[in-house]
Amino acid sequence: MAWWSREPPTPKGFPVASPDALRGELARRMAGVQRHRLLQGFPMAPMMGPSRSGVVAPRTTDPRRPVILGVLPHTFCVPAIKGCGFCTFPHEANEASQMVPLALTIAREIAFRDPLLRNRPVRAVYFGGGTANLTSIPALAVLVGALTGHRLPDAEVTLEGVPRFFSAEQLDLLAGLGPVHLRISMGVQTFDEGWLQRMGRQHIGSPSQVEAAVALAGARGAATSIDLLINLPGQPVAAMLDDARRAVALGVDQICVYHLVLRDGLPVPWASDPAMMAVLPSNEAAFDAWRAVRGALLEAGYTQSTLTNFERAGARPFVYEPMSFAPHWCDALGFGPGAITGVNFGGPERALKWTNRATATSYLGARLSRVELVYWYEPFEEALMQLTRGLALLRVPLGQGPLAAHARVFAPELAALQEAGLVVVDAAAVTLTERGMFYADSVAGLLAWRSVTHRGAVGLNEPAELHMG
Ligand SMILES: C[S@@+](CC[C@H](N)C(=O)[O-])C[C@H]1O[C@@H](n2cnc3c(N)ncnc32)[C@H](O)[C@@H]1O
Ligand code: SF4
Numbered sequence: 001m002a003w004w005s006r007e008p009p010t011p012k013g014f015p016v017a018s019p020d021a022l023r024g025e026l027a028r029r030m031a032g033v034q035r036h037r038l039l040q041g042f043p044m045a046p047m048m049g050p051s052r053s054g055v056v057a058p059r060t061t062d063p064r065r066p067v068i069l070g071v072l073p074h075t076f077c078v079p080a081i082k083g084c085g086f087c088t089f090p091h092e093a094n095e096a097s098q099m100v101p102l103a104l105t106i107a108r109e110i111a112f113r114d115p116l117l118r119n120r121p122v123r124a125v126y127f128g129g130g131t132a133n134l135t136s137i138p139a140l141a142v143l144v145g146a147l148t149g150h151r152l153p154d155a156e157v158t159l160e161g162v163p164r165f166f167s168a169e170q171l172d173l174l175a176g177l178g179p180v181h182l183r184i185s186m187g188v189q190t191f192d193e194g195w196l197q198r199m200g201r202q203h204i205g206s207p208s209q210v211e212a213a214v215a216l217a218g219a220r221g222a223a224t225s226i227d228l229l230i231n232l233p234g235q236p237v238a239a240m241l242d243d244a245r246r247a248v249a250l251g252v253d254q255i256c257v258y259h260l261v262l263r264d265g266l267p268v269p270w271a272s273d274p275a276m277m278a279v280l281p282s283n284e285a286a287f288d289a290w291r292a293v294r295g296a297l298l299e300a301g302y303t304q305s306t307l308t309n310f311e312r313a314g315a316r317p318f319v320y321e322p323m324s325f326a327p328h329w330c331d332a333l334g335f336g337p338g339a340i341t342g343v344n345f346g347g348p349e350r351a352l353k354w355t356n357r358a359t360a361t362s363y364l365g366a367r368l369s370r371v372e373l374v375y376w377y378e379p380f381e382e383a384l385m386q387l388t389r390g391l392a393l394l395r396v397p398l399g400q401g402p403l404a405a406h407a408r409v410f411a412p413e414l415a416a417l418q419e420a421g422l423v424v425v426d427a428a429a430v431t432l433t434e435r436g437m438f439y440a441d442s443v444a445g446l447l448a449w450r451s452v453t454h455r456g457a458v459g460l461n462e463p464a465e466l467h468m469g
Contacts, residue, residue, distance in 0.1 A: 011380045011409060014454045022416040025449055029442035030420075033263040034283060036290075036440045037308050040340070041327075041389040042381070042448045045355065047455060048373035060115045061345045065331055067120050068323045071143060072129030072336030074102050075360050077162070080200030084189070085270045086229070088261060089130045090338050090358060096136065098360055103139035105364055106336045107146035116333060116343065117150055123330075124156040124320035125177070128185070129338060133161025133170060140173050147177060156319040158183040158225075162201075163209040171220040181316065182222035183253075186213055189229045191246045192239060207246075214250055223316065225254035225309075230293055231286040232260055233270070234279035237293075244293050248300045253315035256308045257293055259286055259438070287438040294434075306392050307432075307440050325392040327351070327385055328401025337363035337370075342385075351377040351385065380406045381451055387430070388444040395431040413447050 017025065076094040083091060110117070125147065127135070135143075157180045159170060166184055174182055188210050189199060196202045210226070217224045226247055230240045247255045262270055262280060270276045281289065294304065302310035306321055323330045331343045338358040344351045356370045357363045363370050377385060383406035390396035398407040414430060417423045422436035422443050436443055 011378065014378075014380070014450050016412050016450060017453075019412065019416060022412060022446065022449075023419075026416055026420055026442060026446050029445045030283065030439055032442075033261055034259060034286070034439060034441045035261050036259055036438055038388065038392045038440055038444055041342075042385045042444070042451070043353070043375050045373060047452060048353070048355065048375045051354065051371045051374045061331060061343055063118075063120050065120070065329065065344070066123050066323070067117065067331045067333060068124040068126070068320055069122055069147075070126050070128060070332065070334040070339055071106065071132075071147075072334065072339045073106065073127060073132050073135040073139060073143060074099060075129065075337050075358070076134055077131035078134065078204070080203065081269065083268045084199040084201055086199070086260060086262060086268050088266065088268060091130055092360060094134065095360065098364070099136045099139040100142065101364060102336070102360060103135070103142035105370075107142055109335050109370055110146045113333060113335075116331070119151065122147075122150055122152045122155055123323060124158070125152065125180075126158045126160065126320045127174075128158065128160035129336065131161050131165070133159055133165040133167075133184075133186075135170075137169055137173065140170060144173055144176055152178050152180060154179060154181065156181045156183060158185050158320060160185045162186060162204045163188070163206075163213045164204045166213045166216055168216060168220065171216070171222055175220070181319075182217075182220060183225060183318070184213060184217045184222055185225040185227075185254075186210070187227045188243075188247070189227065190232070190239075190243050192243070195232060195235075211250070214252060223254070223318075224250075224252040225256060225318070226250075226252050227256045227258060228293075229258050229260050231281050231289055233262070233276040237289045240289055240293050241296050244296050244300075248297070248302070251312070253312050254318060255297060255302060255310045257290070257297070257310065258308055259290055283439075287435065290438050291434060294437075304394070307394065307437055322393060325389045327389050328382075328403070344382075350379070351382045353377070353385075378451075380409050383407065383409065384448060384451060388447055391430075391432060391440055391444055394437065395429050397429045399428065410447060413449070417443055417446060 075090050075092045077091045078094050157174050157177055159174060163186045171182055187205060189201065190196065191207050196206065214224050228243050228247060264271060297310040301313040305311050309321060311317060324332050327342050332341065334341045334356065337356060337360055339356045342353045354371045354374045357366050357372045379402065383402040386401050386403050387396055387410065414423065414425045418425050421433055422439055424431045424433060432440060
C-alpha cells in the first residue's frame with residue numbers, strides 16, 4: 001500500500017471531503033475554463049484579507065535564502081483594441097506623466113523593504129506586469145538606481161513588453177546593474193496577419209517588429225522569450241503548429257505557449273462576441289491541440305521547463321520562473337502597483353503573501369507601504385502553496401520544505417487526481433501526466449479546495465467560483 005493511501009492526518013478545522021465529493025468537484029473543475037499557467041499560486045486574491053494598516057512592517061528573514069524581485073514599473077499599455085481583445089492582465093490607459101512619480105514611489109518601496117533585501121543574493125529581477133518596456137528612460141533610470149548597491153551576482157534581468165517598444169537605450173541602462181544576464185520577454189501571440197489585425201496588434205507586434213526585437217536582443221547579448229497563444233476561437237491546429245514552427249525558426253531561447261483563457265463574463269471584448277464564443281474549442285479538443293504543439297516543440301529540440309515554457313537546447317536555463325515556483329527555498333519580493341510578494345520569515349509566524357495596491361492612482365496615493373491584501377499561511381497551507389506552485393515545474397518532490405512534514409495531508413485529493421489520470425504519485429514525488437499538465441488548474445484547484453471551502457465557510461472570505469489555479 002502506498003504511503004499516501006493510508007489514513008491521512010486532517011488539519012484541525014479543515015475537514016476533508018469524501019472520495020465521491022472529490023471526484024465530483026474534480027469533474028466540475030475539469031469542465032470549466034482551464035487557466036493552466038497557474039500564475040498566482042495559492043491563495044488567489046478573493047481568499048486574501050485586507051491589510052488593516054496597509055503596512056507589513058519591515059523585518060528581516062534568513063539572509064541565506066535567495067530572493068527574486070518582480071518590479072512592476074506601472075500598469076499602463078497602449079493596445080489599439082481594449083485588452084488586445086483577450087487580455088486578462090491589468091492594463092490602464094497610458095499616463096506618461098505618471099511614469100517618473102511611480103518610479104520614485106517604487107524606489108521608496110524598495111528602500112522601505114531594505115531589511116528583506118540587504119546582503120541577500122538576488123538571483124533574478126523581472127521588470128514586468130504587462131508592458132514594462134513602455135517605461136520612460138528617466139523612470140527606468142530611477143528604478144535601476146534603486147537596485148544599484150544590492151547584491152545581484154550574475155543575476156538574470158528581464159524586461160517584459162510589446163515587440164515594438166524595446167530599445168537599445170533600455171537594455172544598456174539595465175546592463176548597468178552589473179555583470180547580469182539580460183533577457184527580453186514579449187507577446188507575439190501569433191504570426192498570422194488576420195489574427196494580429198483582430199487583436200489590433202499589427203502596429204505593436206507585427207512579425208517584422210518581433211524580428212527587430214529579436215535582432216536587438218542578439219546585438220546586446222540578451223536572451224529572448226516570446227509568448228504564443230493557442231486555441232484562439234476557431235483556430236485550426238495546423239495554424240498553431242505553423243506559429244510554433246515560425247517561433248522555432250526565429251531561434252528564440254524560450255517559447256511560452258498559453259492556452260487562451262476565455263469564458264462568458266470575462267471582462268474582455270472577445271467574451272461578448274457570440275461569433276467568437278461559438279467556435280471556442282472544447283477542453284478535450286484544446287488539450288489535443290496543446291499536446292500537438294508541445295510535441296512539435298519537443299521534436300524541434302526544445303525542453304519543457306514549466307507548464308508553459310519551452311527552452312531551446314543549449315540556451316542558458318532561465319532563472320526567474322523556476323525560482324518563482326519554489327517558495328520553500330526562495331523568497332519573491334514584488335514592487336510597484338499590483339506586485340505580489342511571498343516570503344518566509346521562519347519561526348512561528350512563517351509564510352506570508354501580500355499584494356500591493358493594484359492601480360497606479362491607488363498605489364501612488366497610499367502612504368508608507370502600498371500593501372492591500374495579506375495572507376498568513378497555516379503550516380499545512382505552506383505545504384499546499386509549495387505543492388500548487390511546484391506543479392508548474394511538472395514534478396514536485398515530497399521530501400523537501402513544509403511538504404516533508406505535511407504531504408500525507410493531501411492523500412485524499414492526490415488519490416482522486418491519480419484515479420483521474422492527472423498525476424502519478426510515489427514515495428518521492430507528485431508528477432503531472434501530460435493530461436495533468438493541461439488540466440493543472442483543476443489539479444491545483446482540487447488540492448486547494450479544502451482550504452478554500454473551510455475558510456469560506458468560517459467567514460474569513462467569500463470563496464469565488466473556481467478561484468484557485
Ligand atoms: C501581460 S502580457 C505581456 C505581453 C505584452 N504586453 C504584449 O502584449 O506583447 C503576457 C502574456 O499573457 C498572455 N495572455 C494575456 N491574456 C491571456 C488570456 N486571456 N489567456 C491566455 N493568455 C493570455 C499573452 O500571451 C501575453 O503575451
Ligand atoms: S496583451 Fe499586452 S499590450 Fe495587449 S492588453 Fe495585454 S498587456 Fe496590453
